[in-house]
Amino acid sequence: MNKPDPRADRGFSYSRAYFEELVDKALTHARKLGATDAGAEASEGCGLSVSVRKGELENVERNRDKSLGVTVYVGQRRGNASTSDFSDAAIEQTVQAAFDIARFTAEDPVAGLPDADDIAGPDDQPELDLFHPWDIDSERATAIALACEAAALKTSRKITNSEGAGVSAQQSHFFSAHTRGFRGGYASSRHSLSVAPIAGRGDHMQRDAWYSSMRCADELAAPEAVGRYAAERALSRLNARKISTRECPVLFESPLAAGLLGAYVQATSGGALYRRSTFLLDSLGKDVLASHIDVTEDPHVRRGKGSSPFDEEGVRTHARKVVDAGRVEGYFLSSYSARKLGMKTTGNAGGSHNLVLSSRSTQPQDDLREMLRKLGTGLFVIELMGQGVNYVTGDYSRGASGFWVENGEIAYPVQEITIAGNLRHMFAGISAVGADTYTYGAKTVGSVLIDRMTVAGN
Template identity: 50%
Template sequence: MSSPSIEQLEQMVADLLAEAGKLGASAADAAVSSSSGLSLTVRMGETETIEHTRDQGLGISVYFGQRKGTASTTDLKPAALREAVSKACTIARNTSEDDCAGLADPEYLATDYPDLDLYHPWAISPDEAAAVALQAEQAARDVDPRISNSEGATLSTQSGSFIYGNSHGFVGGYPTSRHTLSCVVLSQDGDCMQRDYWYDSRRDWRQLAAPENIGRKAAERVLAKLHARQLGTCQAPVIFRADIAPGMLRSLTGAIRGHAQYRQSSFLLDSLGEQIFPEWVDIREDPLIPLGLASAPFDNEGVATYAKHLVRDGRLETYILDSYSARKLGMKTTGNAGGVRNLSIGSGDMGLDDMLKEMDTGLLVTELMGQGLNPVTGDYSRGAAGFWVENGAIQYPVEEITIAGNMKDMFRQLVAVGNDNDIPGSVKTGSWWIENMTIAGC
């Protein structure tokens, strides 16, 4: 069975909104999506799994004044859609009023938005997908005889469509695609065994990194971890390598979300306009980047998205707000219902090797374990692994250590961001050099 067309999805949304009106709702909005794809994994030179995926879903919110009810379904048949609307209405009628509930204000809705070139379907057969994945895995295994085993290489490709509409008259949608190739391998030397990976993900499959490059990088990463040591407790500078540095930016966005602010559950509570980073730091969101993995012309409420500074000259310029959190804070939505899209931080002119030389002695973190951030106090403690650096060069790998600090202090002690920001994903950052943290053996 073929996936519904955009026109069919638009009609579903229109029917839902009409049904909500018939049942007495004063306002409503609905979103529907449908996607299909292929995921194939090879392991040790053989095809291990082939999965054809087909996903669809719909969510509707209705309002009776300022009482809200929501319902969702994965069944897009007309009877199931009507039942979802009926359930949402029943919930709304039995819910307390909320002064901040309601659709986005009409003046903020997208009216004329650009085509962001997000749809590049890949008509690849399972045999062709297996050939690509096998190239990645074989390239990794060919690097060194110590690559002793593999968890496989996986190629996944997915295409679909998304439609959102509300009773203000907004209906909008667009098709999207995403293609990912990854490789996970294990290395062994004597009693020492390590695991690592690499990947790439793109809207346009033609832009994926060569499978041989992905395999070789996975192999190089896992070989470098062999014969890791522990460290004694110390205070030292720490560099978070570029591929894990996005977690630092996500800690920032979590703290400046409107919902964290009005609930008073943020270590950056009431920090708007304050200096939270050194003056040289600029952090931006740009949802309108063509081909961007997180690009969207409007947010989950139909509000037009736009490029903006979150931090300029080290100062916090805005919170991240949907309509509800904006009303709770007496502010305006920032077009961020559904999250932050295409986050980036400005970098200097140093690559990672330059940063290591400048740091001279300290820790390069390449892996983090656990969820060790207290969102209210900012206290940070994570299991980690990486490399010990002396005389400006990597000396040996380390593991079973803990790094600790406070996120507010870590932001203020950011010494540099590297220009090694060619990492996959929707968050663009180079490596982060933090002036001082506590490092402890486990």
């Protein structure tokens, strides 16, 4: 059971017990007004962010915010309102506002709270170890950021400038409940360290960046390691060339491959499906990705960045296989989108949870060097620009930078090119996935090799 964490009040202005009282007041007032159903959530977030540049402190920011959100149903009419004022009068006014909005909103036949059999009860809420507050002050955060940037600048004399380094320590907690019986909440944390060095001079400068982000600060990469790796990435891009337009295989570096997985999630999410605005409409049970590809979702990974015992509606979450041997086994649905489609919620109100894309063909030795060998002659992409994805048609076109690879070896860096294709063909054309897995946000995937794309250059 997801019991209140005894550490959860550390660094916060409000306790879990106080949030429960706020939420119960809101629900009680909603019932008094005549609401058919209602839900409320009280939340608080706070943190410290520090940025430095060229050995000097630039910014120190402390953030603290709070909110009470209320959703009211009058029959099949829905209203929502929120406030940052936790006084009794403000709570009543907020509930009244949500109630009034609901009364004058058009009926929606599928509007409503989750069905009772989908709601996470007390025994459906595992403790996932998501809260690790970082006891750090601005002086210590500044020292870490400076060490990270200094390591980047010391890597080579060709590292001539910096866009700065930053340290962020963030934590939040919430409590949510609704009139269908759901009650739950938890505290969580997210800490990060980043740096962006610049190599070269004049018209030949190249920038790159790297970061480390974890729920627990003890698991962050060493600042010196982050700085050196970011510098090495920037140095590797010096003397980049343009290339002529051609068709060739394309290898996506693992952080960028997570973006391809994100595109798949977008295309199979409930909103896109019921609006019929996706190229993967009616894809359930059909072969969409290459036959050696699996995608799994596990919301209960301890300390996972996408972990949660329940979704934003209080629906229980569970591990599942989303793609099995290339075949679509499940969508990403909230209660609302599921009803629109005549289906059941998948516990994905608010998004996906800890996705892993893997290949049944991947071997332990398939590191990046081996993936370049599999690429043979083609393009290795390490940066994408723009948002050129049309989810209605699947057409994909992004600005890119990376390296031209010949006979499995990096030949030279390239820039100012565009890669283009169609996501349907790209998904089916995944020929290999590397063992060089990287977790970007809540998505874990190795480098991904697409058999053929158009590369537009000179």
